[in-house]
Amino acid sequence: MKILPGATLGMLGGGQLGRMFTIAARTMGYEVVVLDPDKESPAGKLATTHICADYSDQAALDQIAKSCDAVTTEFENVPASTLEALAKTGPVRPGAKAISVAQDRIHEKNFLKDNGFYTAPFAVIHSLEDLQNSISEIGTPAILKVSRFGYDGKGQFGINAESDIKKAWETLQGEACVLEQRMPLDIEVSVVLARGIEGEVITYPVSENIHEGGILDVTVVPARIDKNLETKVIDMAKEIATALDYVGIMAVEFFISDGKILVNEIAPRPHNSGHYTLDACMTDQFEQQVRAVCGLPLGETTLLSPVVMINMLGDIWHDGKAPKWQKLLDHPNVKLHLYGKREARPGRKMGHFNVLSANINDALTLAEDLKQQLSKAN
Ligand code: ATP
Ligand code: MG
Numbered sequence: 001m002k003i004l005p006g007a008t009l010g011m012l013g014g015g016q017l018g019r020m021f022t023i024a025a026r027t028m029g030y031e032v033v034v035l036d037p038d039k040e041s042p043a044g045k046l047a048t049t050h051i052c053a054d055y056s057d058q059a060a061l062d063q064i065a066k067s068c069d070a071v072t073t074e075f076e077n078v079p080a081s082t083l084e085a086l087a088k089t090g091p092v093r094p095g096a097k098a099i100s101v102a103q104d105r106i107h108e109k110n111f112l113k114d115n116g117f118y119t120a121p122f123a124v125i126h127s128l129e130d131l132q133n134s135i136s137e138i139g140t141p142a143i144l145k146v147s148r149f150g151y152d153g154k155g156q157f158g159i160n161a162e163s164d165i166k167k168a169w170e171t172l173q174g175e176a177c178v179l180e181q182r183m184p185l186d187i188e189v190s191v192v193l194a195r196g197i198e199g200e201v202i203t204y205p206v207s208e209n210i211h212e213g214g215i216l217d218v219t220v221v222p223a224r225i226d227k228n229l230e231t232k233v234i235d236m237a238k239e240i241a242t243a244l245d246y247v248g249i250m251a252v253e254f255f256i257s258d259g260k261i262l263v264n265e266i267a268p269r270p271h272n273s274g275h276y277t278l279d280a281c282m283t284d285q286f287e288q289q290v291r292a293v294c295g296l297p298l299g300e301t302t303l304l305s306p307v308v309m310i311n312m313l314g315d316i317w318h319d320g321k322a323p324k325w326q327k328l329l330d331h332p333n334v335k336l337h338l339y340g341k342r343e344a345r346p347g348r349k350m351g352h353f354n355v356l357s358a359n360i361n362d363a364l365t366l367a368e369d370l371k372q373q374l375s376k377a378n
Contacts, residue, residue, distance in 0.1 A: 003069045003091075003294035005029030008048070010068035012055060012082065014041025016339035016349060017074035017270050017286075020278070022046045024286035030294075033068055035060055042339045043074070055082050065089040072248060072293045076103040076268050077149055093197075093293045094248040094268050101244060102268040105147040105178045115243050117236065117263045120255065125177040128169045134179050135165060141182040144168045146175045152347065153214015158182070183257040188264075189223050191237035192251045192274035194288045194298050201238045202288075202298040204281065206230050207273040209253070215347060216272045219309040220364065221280065225256070232261055240266060249274075249289040272311065272349070279335040279354040280307035306360040308367040312351045317344030318377040327373050328353055331366065 003009075009025050011018045014036025022032045022043045034047035037054050044050030049067070053060035056079050064071060070091045073083075076099055083096035101111045106124050113119065123134035125144065135142065140162070146155035157168040159179075188211065193203040208223035209216055223230065237252040240263070244250075251271030253264040274285040283291070283299025291298055316323050322344075328334050338351035353370070357363035 002296055007031070007069040007294070008033060008067050009290070009293065010035065010064045010071035010086070011043060011047070011074060012071065012078045013074035014038060014043035014047075014050065015074055016042050016341075016351075018043030019046055019339060020275075020286045020337075021072070021074060021270065021289055024284065025290045028287070028290055030290065033064060035064060040342060042341055045340055055079055061085055070293050072289060073099065074269050078103075091293075091295075094244075094246055094250070098244040098246050098250075099268050102250075102266045103148060105145055105150070105265070106176060107147075108266060109178055111243075112240075112263050112266075115240070117240065118260065119180075119263050120183045120257075121181040123179045125179050128166070128174075131165055131169055131177075131179060135159065135162060138179050138181050143180050143182050144172060145178050145180060146172050147177055148175075152349075153211075156214065183255055183262065186256045186259065187223075187225060188253070188255055189225060189233055190251050190253045190271060190273040191233055192249065192271050192277070192285055193237050193241055194249045194285075194292045195241045195246045196292055196298050197247055197295045199242065200298060201241055202301055203234050203237060204274060204277055204285070204301045205303045206233055207276065209273050213347075215313065215349075216311055218311070218367070219273045219276055220360065221276050221303065221307050221309075222360070224360075229256065229261070236261065236263070248292045249285055272352075273309075275337070275352050276307045276309040276354055277301070278337065280305050280356055305356040305358065306363055307357075308355045308360070308363040310353050310355070310367050310371050311349060312353065312374065313346065314344035314348040314350050315346045316375050317350070320344065323374040328370060331355075331370070333357055333363075334366070334370065 008031040011034045014034045019042040025032050031048040033049045034043045035051045039052045051060045080096045142159045144157045188209045190207045195201045206223040208220040210218040251267040255262040270285045277284040282302040333356045335354045355363045355367040
């Protein structure tokens with residue numbers, strides 16, 4: 001059944017991804033109920049209704065069940081029990097099963113392995129002893145990553161020598177982890193895609209991603225990779241979505257290491273590396289999420305212009321003062337997106353901008369120049 005404008009959509013999570021979904025949904029004539037315990041949540045501010053409560057608050061879930069025609073999420077850490085409870089009264093897209101794979105690195109890595117996808121060599125770690133035993137098998141340098149609740153490189157510890165083992169285990173406080181070999185990276189890419197209720201899949205042009213300190217910094221589209229590699233990563237992302245019986249929007253992050261394609265992780269939601277679609281594609285990833293969640297035909301993903309996306313973290317706010325936006329706004333081919341977060345903290349994603357140009361090198365040059373200018377104190 002198609003859910004049409006006028007209906008109400010539930011969004012679990014009120015961060016920037018929820019906010020951009022809310023904008024898309026409201027533009028299309030839907031009402032949006034956002035659940036987020038933060039009263040300042042970026043999406044809550046633009047929602048029809050912001051339920052300011054915890055993700056497992058029973059009264060909040062009852063209210064969503066009663067008022068929403070379908071429910072989706074913006075982050076993978078929603079408790080599975082919440083998704084299962086809501087699924088009893090209406091569609092939840094993506095469903096609890098797909099999210100439970102993506103929210104737990106151990107589950108995710110095993111799922112990928114069992115389905116024939118390559119990842120960086122890894123070991124599951126439940127104790128200091130596991131870690132001591134696995135390090136010789138995985139080798140150094142390696143990265144110890146908490147299995148749950150990590151994001152933007154948080155919950156990770158680099159192990160460069162055996163002497164780092166104890167510190168790594170203590171820093172991550174004995175949580176279940178995955179130990180991964182640190183791979184030499186030729187390039188990092190991702191594929192954002194949507195899968196509809198009939199199993200149809202539409203993919204976006206491949207994103208080339210440059211990370212800084214474990215956080216996405218720059219996305220370049222089209223990715224500077226050859227056609228053969230492009231086709232392979234797109235096909236793999238589609239296969240993963242199908243294996244998960246996924247409905248909604250998702251992203252697959254890949255490492256290209258010594259020419260080999262390794263899956264890094266799956267994001268069961270819109271993705272930072274898909275923010276370029278907001279200005280450069282026929283249908284952006286948030287409208288696409290609305291379409292997929294509502295059972296509508298998926299929108300075309302055609303790239304309308306080469307584009308460079310630059311993330312803006314709280315680091316470029318100095319003494320609480322925002323960067324000089326005029327520098328961006330002076331350029332007619334630069335598109336500014338701010339998430340409405342009041343407090344700028346180092347590493348916190350505050351916004352991004354897209355630079356569009358018929359020539360990708362021109363877009364890159366301008367993007368890098370603007371990035372430099374913004375990072376300087378006013
Ligand atoms: P997010 O959810 O924001 O993508 P995350 O906390 O889940 O971040 P990862 O994707 O695991 O983090 O890692 C962040 C970045 O760190 C990667 O995109 C990559 O640049 C680098 N990295 C992580 N694991 C490895 C690895 N095994 N080998 C080489 N580089 C790695
Ligand atoms: Mg990642």
